[in-house]
Amino acid sequence: MTREQQRQLRELKKTLPKILKEKIKKYKFKKKDYMIWFQKEDMFLTCLINVGFTMDGRFICDTKENIKPLWIDDLLWNFLNMSNNKKEPLSLRAVGAFTVHGVEIYQRYDELPNGSLQELEEYVEEYLEHFYQTIQTIQLDSFYEGISNSPYHEELRIALTYVYHQQYDKAISYLEDKGDGIFCNCNLWIHDGIREFCESQLSNHQIGIYKEEQMEQFLKETPMLNFSAHNIQQLITKREWNRVDEYQRVKQIYNFVRDEILFGYNVDDSIPASKVLDDGYGQCNTKGTLFMALLRGVHIPCRIHGFTIDKKLQKGAMTGLIYKLAPQDIFHSWIEVYLDGIWYELEAFILDKKYLSQLQRINSQCTGAFCGYGVAVKNFHNPVIDFEKNNTYIQSEGINQDFGNYDCPDDLLKEHHQEMSVLKSFLYRNMGRHFMNKNIRKIRNAK
Numbered sequence: 001m002t003r004e005q006q007r008q009l010r011e012l013k014k015t016l017p018k019i020l021k022e023k024i025k026k027y028k029f030k031k032k033d034y035m036i037w038f039q040k041e042d043m044f045l046t047c048l049i050n051v052g053f054t055m056d057g058r059f060i061c062d063t064k065e066n067i068k069p070l071w072i073d074d075l076l077w078n079f080l081n082m083s084n085n086k087k088e089p090l091s092l093r094a095v096g097a098f099t100v101h102g103v104e105i106y107q108r109y110d111e112l113p114n115g116s117l118q119e120l121e122e123y124v125e126e127y128l129e130h131f132y133q134t135i136q137t138i139q140l141d142s143f144y145e146g147i148s149n150s151p152y153h154e155e156l157r158i159a160l161t162y163v164y165h166q167q168y169d170k171a172i173s174y175l176e177d178k179g180d181g182i183f184c185n186c187n188l189w190i191h192d193g194i195r196e197f198c199e200s201q202l203s204n205h206q207i208g209i210y211k212e213e214q215m216e217q218f219l220k221e222t223p224m225l226n227f228s229a230h231n232i233q234q235l236i237t238k239r240e241w242n243r244v245d246e247y248q249r250v251k252q253i254y255n256f257v258r259d260e261i262l263f264g265y266n267v268d269d270s271i272p273a274s275k276v277l278d279d280g281y282g283q284c285n286t287k288g289t290l291f292m293a294l295l296r297g298v299h300i301p302c303r304i305h306g307f308t309i310d311k312k313l314q315k316g317a318m319t320g321l322i323y324k325l326a327p328q329d330i331f332h333s334w335i336e337v338y339l340d341g342i343w344y345e346l347e348a349f350i351l352d353k354k355y356l357s358q359l360q361r362i363n364s365q366c367t368g369a370f371c372g373y374g375v376a377v378k379n380f381h382n383p384v385i386d387f388e389k390n391n392t393y394i395q396s397e398g399i400n401q402d403f404g405n406y407d408c409p410d411d412l413l414k415e416h417h418q419e420m421s422v423l424k425s426f427l428y429r430n431m432g433r434h435f436m437n438k439n440i441r442k443i444r445n446a447k
Contacts, residue, residue, distance in 0.1 A: 001053060008059065008115040012051045015117055019124050020049065027132050030091065036128070037094040040135055042070050042384045042391075043143070046094050046102060047131040051112075051120060059115035063127040065134055066102030066150075067143050068157075069390075073099050075160045079193035080185040090379070098183060100160065101153035103146035106134060140388065156181065159194050166342055168198035218301035218338060222410045224289050227297030229274035241298045247389065249298050250337055254387045257291045258349040263374060264440055265433040269331065270413055281437070283374075284350045284395065288335045289409050291349055301338040305345070306403035306412045308332055309376070313398035316373035317440055322432045329401065331418040336405065339389070348385035348392035350374065355444045356385070356394075362446070371398060373443070 001009075020031050029036045029047075036047040044067070051061045073093050077085045085092060093099055108127070112119040147157050155178050162171035172195060181191035221227055227236075236242065239256070241249050264281030271279075273293030276286045288304060295302045308329040311318070318326055334347035351374055359373050360381055370380035376398035377383040384392050406412040 001057070005053065005057075005059075005115070009051070009053050012059070012112075012115065012117065012120055016049065016051055016120065016124075019117075019121055023121075023124055023128055027128060029128070029131075030094075032091050032095050035094050036131065037090065038131075038135055039070070039090060039379055039382045040138065041382065041386055041388075043138065043140055044068050044070050044073075044090070044093050044102070045131075045135060045138065047127065049124060049127055059112035060109055061112060061120055061123050062109045063107065063130070064104055065106040065131055067105050067138060067140075067146075068093075068100060068102035069140060069143060069164075070384075071164055071390075072157065072160050075163060076100055076156070076183070076190065079190055079197065080183060080188060082185060098185070100156055101150065103143050103157070104150045105138070105142050105146060106130065140390070153182070156183075156190065159191070163194060163198065166201075168201045171195075171198045172202075215301045215338070217407050218303050219296050219299060220408070221296065222408045224270065224272050224410045224413075225293040225296055225408055226272045226274050227293040229272070231274055231277050232293060232297055235277065236294065236297050241294075246300060246339060249300055250295065250339055251387050253291065253294045253298070253300075254346060254349055257287055257294070258385070259352045259354070261287055261290060261352075262444070263287075263351045263355050264437045267429050267433070269409075269418060284347070285331065285333050285409070287349055288333050291335050291346075292409070295335075295337060303336050303338075303343075303405050303407055304333050304409050304412055305336055305405050306331075306333050306416050307399045308401040308403075309395055309398040310400050313371055313376045313395055314374060318432075318436055319439060322435055325424060325427070325432075327418070327424075331416065332395065332399070333409070333412065334393075334396075342389075344387070344389070345391040345393070346387060347396060348383065348394040350394050351385075352444075353385075355440065356383075358443050358446055362443070369397065 017033055020034070020036065024031055024036060029038050034049050036049070038045050046066045048064045049061065053059055074086055076098065077083050080098065082098060085098070110123050147161060148154055159171050159175055162174060175191050175195055178191055180189035183190040226232070239252065241252060244252065261276065262281040263283065265283055266276065266279055266281070266286045269285040271286060273290045276282045276290040282290065292302050292304065309332040311326050311328050311330050314326065314330060315323055334345055336343045336345055359375065363370065363380065366380045368380065369378050374395065376395045377393065378397060383394055384390065385394060386392065403412070403416050
C-alpha cells in the first residue's frame, strides 16, 4: 500500500461518517460512526457501512444489514443484572458491548476503482436506499429464519429465543454442552444465568402450558364479558372469526377493537361488553372488556392485568379544570391472551390508529419518548402496536401501581376501581367525559 493510497484511505474513512450524517436525514435514520439503525415496531434493524483496502490493492466499500427483536437484548440484560440498560438510548442496542448480534439479512461489497469520495458517496446512497426498502417489507420471520445463519452470537440468539417462547426445557437441553457463554457480568456468566432461570421456571411449573380444564377459568362468560349478547354474536358471525385459525382470530379481533372501536371515554368502567360495542368507543378498561368478550366468544383464553397510571399520561386528552380535578392515579388495565402456549400482553388496542397518527403528525418534532394524550411510550413514532405474536404497548411507561392478574374484569373491579368522590364521579359521568370525547374527536379529525 503506497503512501498515496494510505492518504486516500484515511480521507475516505474520515469523510464517511460525514456523508452518512447528511444522507440519512431524508430517511430519519439514526447513526453513530459507521452504524445506522432504525426501530420498526418490535424489530431493531442495523446497517453497517464501511470502507477499506484489500490485500490485492483495491479500495472497497461494503454494507451489512441485520435484524433482531427488541426483546432479545432485554432478556440478555435481565440475565446479567443489567436491566437499567433498557432505559438507555436505542444506540446502545446498535453499538453497545453487552448486546446480542442480530441476524444478517443482506450484504454487499463494491470496488472503488479510483478510491474517490464521489464513488463512495454514490454507493452510500444505494446502500441507504436498499436499507430503507428493507425496512418497508421486513417481518420478524426473517430473524427466525436466519437465526443460525450468522455464526456470531448464534448460540446466544437460539437460547434466548427458547426462553422468550417459554420453551425452557429446550433451552436447558440446547445449552448442555455450550459452556459459560460469551458474556459475564460480576462473575455471572450468561449461559449459567439462562440455565438457572429455566430450571426455576420448570421447577415452579411455570412453563405456560395449560391443560384443557385449567383453561376454563379464562373462557367463562360473566356479566361484563357477556359474549352471548345478540350484538356480539351477530358481529362474530358477520366477521366469520370462528372460521379462521386461532392466531388470525386474535389478530383480527385485536385490530377491530383497536381501530373500529374508537378511543373515547364511556360512562363507567363496569359497563358490559355489549354496551361498549353499542357505544362504538372506549378506553383501556372498557375496550379491554369488549376485547375479552370477543376473544372468549371464539374460544380464545384471556385474562386481565390491573394497574394505575399517572394522570400526566392523560394530559391533552384531559384539559383545563377536568385535568386539574382528575385523580393522580388513573385506573388502568391491559389484556393478556393465551396463544400457542404463551401469554401475550396486549395494551395497544386502546388508541385507534387514526387518532394516534394525528398525534404523531401534530407532534412530529418528537423523536423519542412521549407522554400525554393517552400515550406513554419510549418511541413515539414507532410504538409496538401491531400484534404479530408479540406484546404490544401504548401506555405502559406511565404505570405506577401493579394489581396483578385477574380472570375477568368483574373480579378486578371488586377489589380495585377508580378512586373518586361522589361529586367528581357525577361530574365525570355527566360533563367531563363529554368534553374529553369532544377534544379527542377534534384531534382525530384535525386537518
